[in-house]
Amino acid sequence: MQITLAGAASLSLTLDLNGKTVSTSGLALGKGGLTITGNGIFRGMLYQMGGKLTIKNGTFSGLYAHGFLTQAFGELDEPVLSIEEGTFGSGGITYETNLTDSEAAKAALLATLPEGKTFSAPLETANSEITGNDGIVVYCSGQSISVVDAGGTQPVTGTISGTVYYGKLPVKGATVSLKQGGTCVAETQTGEQGAYNFDGAAVGVYNIVVSSFQGAKTVMVTLTGSGPVVKDILLSGANKESIVEVAPGLPAVAVGGVDAVAETEGANVTFDVGKQETPAEQEAIKAIAVGQTVELFLDLRLSKQMEGGEASAITDTGENVLEVVVPYTFTGRTDVTVYRKHGDDPAGALKALYAAPDTPEDGTFWADTQNGYIHIYASKFSTYAVAYTAEPTPSRSGGSSTTYYTLTATAGEGGTISPSGKVRVARNDDKTFTITPNEGFAIADVTVDGKSVGAVTSYTEKKVTKEHAIAASFRAEDEKAAWNPFADVKAGDWFYESVRYVYEKGLMNGTDSDRFSPAQSTSRAMLVAMLWRLAGQPAGNGAAPFIDVTASAYYAEAAVWAAENGIIKGYGDNRFGPNDPATREQLAAILYRYAQVKGQDTAKAGDLSVFADQPSGWAAEPVRWAVGAGLLSGKGGGVLDPTGNATRAETAAMLMRYLER
Incomplete structure (x- = not known):
């Protein structure tokens, strides 16, 4: 379908995508103007024949290899295109002009951006071959081109690719969307052999959404920048779809494991991330977050719908533990804690982990301070909240301002830890502890904040940013460790x-x-x-x-x-x-x-x-x-x-x- 907007020069229309997808083979602008907003997805060509196009935000992709195409053949005394924000996928952006000088044509496209902004890939030019126009085509090619700060540090990017299957057969023509929260940052379609590819994706955590007549599936991927990510996706059919919906105004939340729930339930499953605005739920959490600031309330809901039936809530997925990843700024915050209020149960704090778990358990979370994410592991879905304690006021030492933290080191009977007791350590410094068993004893275990780090003879807490407790325990040399039932595995063996x-x-x-x-x-x-x-x-x-x-x-x-x-x-x-x-x-x-x-x-x-x-x-x-x-x-x-x-x-x-x- 092609849409034509023609009218008086004063006619000005707004297309609010409202987070949805609009597909058209072409949209032609006569006189007047069109503003596109609403952070949705627009698929198709835009023909500009004198009209002005203003792009406020959103994701744009063409129906052909050249991606999002605009044609501006009218007078260029005044700008006919204005781009404030946006991402242009599936081939980048192509801008046809009636200018004959390459540099002038590049300048015309850059002039469409706000001052201090540019595109995330270099501009190139060529003679027009699409319509026979004598002007210059300016293009910025790639799988995902964005508006970024000019001269600023560009984000580390990488490639996410894979193949979509249904059974053992590759799926051709499936729509594959790369999403962060409710925003689609790039979109493409699978090729002849079911392959998809996103080049130039910024490092981060994403949901990949595949849609085709064989159904829809949502999976989670993490791009670290250390190399490309290959994620093959097996569609489960039209009655086992998995969908993640994130409400506007919330962080770019990603969710993993919804597809496994759909398989288990044998139904279409939707995971909704919304704002929790119920006063009673909020107050129950604030009452136990003593001395902390609670700044983010999330309403996490899971529902299923059997074929031909009505949607019903899933409040507990049992052994299917989902991972909810929330972008978070840790600067100036310590003791970041996640709380939950589930049904009639009292509000409580989730157990903090100090690394990504091998086997996630419900009611735990991991604060990834290095990459700026909170990973929540849950099989119960209701109200969740994030709270923090403001960093302490720096203490003075030697005339300079330095923050100190206390590490508490203890040793059980049968050995020593050095240094021991309460040890004061400056922020971001390292501190090493040496564990020594007495004669006739061996190290049984060393724990940090209750988590075992093994029967090590030394332990270093690196880049200290909070208080920790280090505890060493010992056993008689002829006594097997509590965990060890094996006569052929002894302390000191390399394995x-x-x-x-x-x-x-x-x-x-x-x-x-x-x-x-x-x-x-x-x-x-x-x-x-x-x-x-x-x-x-x-x-x-x-x-x-x-x-x-x-x-x-x-x-x-x-x-x-x-x-x-x-x-x-x-x-x-x-x-x-x-x-x-x-x-x-x-x-x-x-x-x-x-x-x-x-x-x-x-x-x-x-x-x-x-x-x-x-x-x-x-x-x-x-x-x-x-x-x-x-x-x-x-x-x-x-x-x-x-x-x-x-x-x-x-x-x-x-x-x-x-x-x-």
Whole structure:
């Protein structure tokens, strides 16, 4: 459909997108003017034949390779285009003029921006070939071009790409939107083989929304700037759609895990992020946030709708824990806390984590101060709030203004920690503590704010910005640690902490009640079972495509899931070889594919030329990644041993390194 707006020169119209999408093959402006606002999505061409176009904000994309196209062939004595803010995706922006000088044409497009603004990519010019006009075409090509501050520090950008599937078939022509909160920052369509690509995306956390006649799906991705993100998306059908809606005026919230809830419920599921404005809910939280400022109230709601039925609320998703990521400014704030008021339960504070969890638990949160995000992990949906304590007034020391924090170090019976007691540390300084067991004792554990950091002999709190408590505990040398049921895993073994890590997280068990068998080979069945548990034991669809995997085997569900997601390939003759020992290069390859399925960066590559032995050709890329990421190391003397069997101790170490990257 093409829309024509023609009228008197004084006619001025406004198109309020209101956060929605408008698609048209073309919109022609006669005399008068058009203002586009409302932070929505506009798809199509704009023909300017004397009329003036004003873009207040929004996301714009054309229907063709040249992206958003405007044509201004009228008199240019006065500007015919004004762009205040906006993002131009799927090919950038193209501006056709009747000017014959390239620099003048560039200046004409830049003059459409507010003073001090420019585009996030350089301008180029060419002779017009689209309409036969004799003028100059100015274009700014790319997948996502934005209006930015001229001369300012440009944001770190990267690429997000992947393939959209329905079953095992790629989906052509699906609309793929890159969203932050309620704003679509870029949009494209899948190609012939179902591929999509967003170049020039700023680092951050996004929701990717795929829409096609096979349904809609929303997933979350994080772009760190350390390399491209590859995120393949499997559509679940029209009756298992997952949607995230963020109300206007709220931070650019992203949500992960809604698609898993839709699968579990077998229904269309919508996650709504709104403003919580109920006084009773707010007062209940303020009453327990003593001494803190509560500045953000969120109303998190989840609902489902079966085919042909009415929508109903989901207040608790049980083991399906969702991740709600909220952009947050930590400057001048300490003790940032997330509170929740759920139903008739009393308001309470969520448990603070000090790193991203391997297995998220409801009622926890992680304040990522480095990147400016609060990660909320929840399976209960109602009122959430963020509160903080203002940073303390700096204390004076030696005539200069310095902020100090108190670290409290304690040691149990059987050893010492030095320094001990209350230790005063200047802001952003490091402080190291040394833990020493008495004769006949060994270090049992060291905890920081209640979280174990292992049986370490020293611990350094880096760049101190808040108060912490460090506690050391000890045990008799002939006494096994409380966590350790294994007679063949002893303190001092190089694999001790790795075995403890995977055992406590439920990823690996013993081969017997009191044996871990660290030198025993890891079977391929054991390996896929570990990753399946790490992924949360997701259900597979159907039977495993291997003749040697029986439905009753303990690893059967894991093999189905791993095969469906491309994590295991088998031997090419419909055999998986579950009891075969996994080699070190097979372990690297399976972890590599698992990382890709999780949308993690796998671009980092190590130098294999330092090793005398090389991996098999098919495993070269995964092994380079594993070496570059610090997961796989040599055995000394220039030996990597890629085709050697991976022992259970080596497997535990690689899993720990992978999860703690």
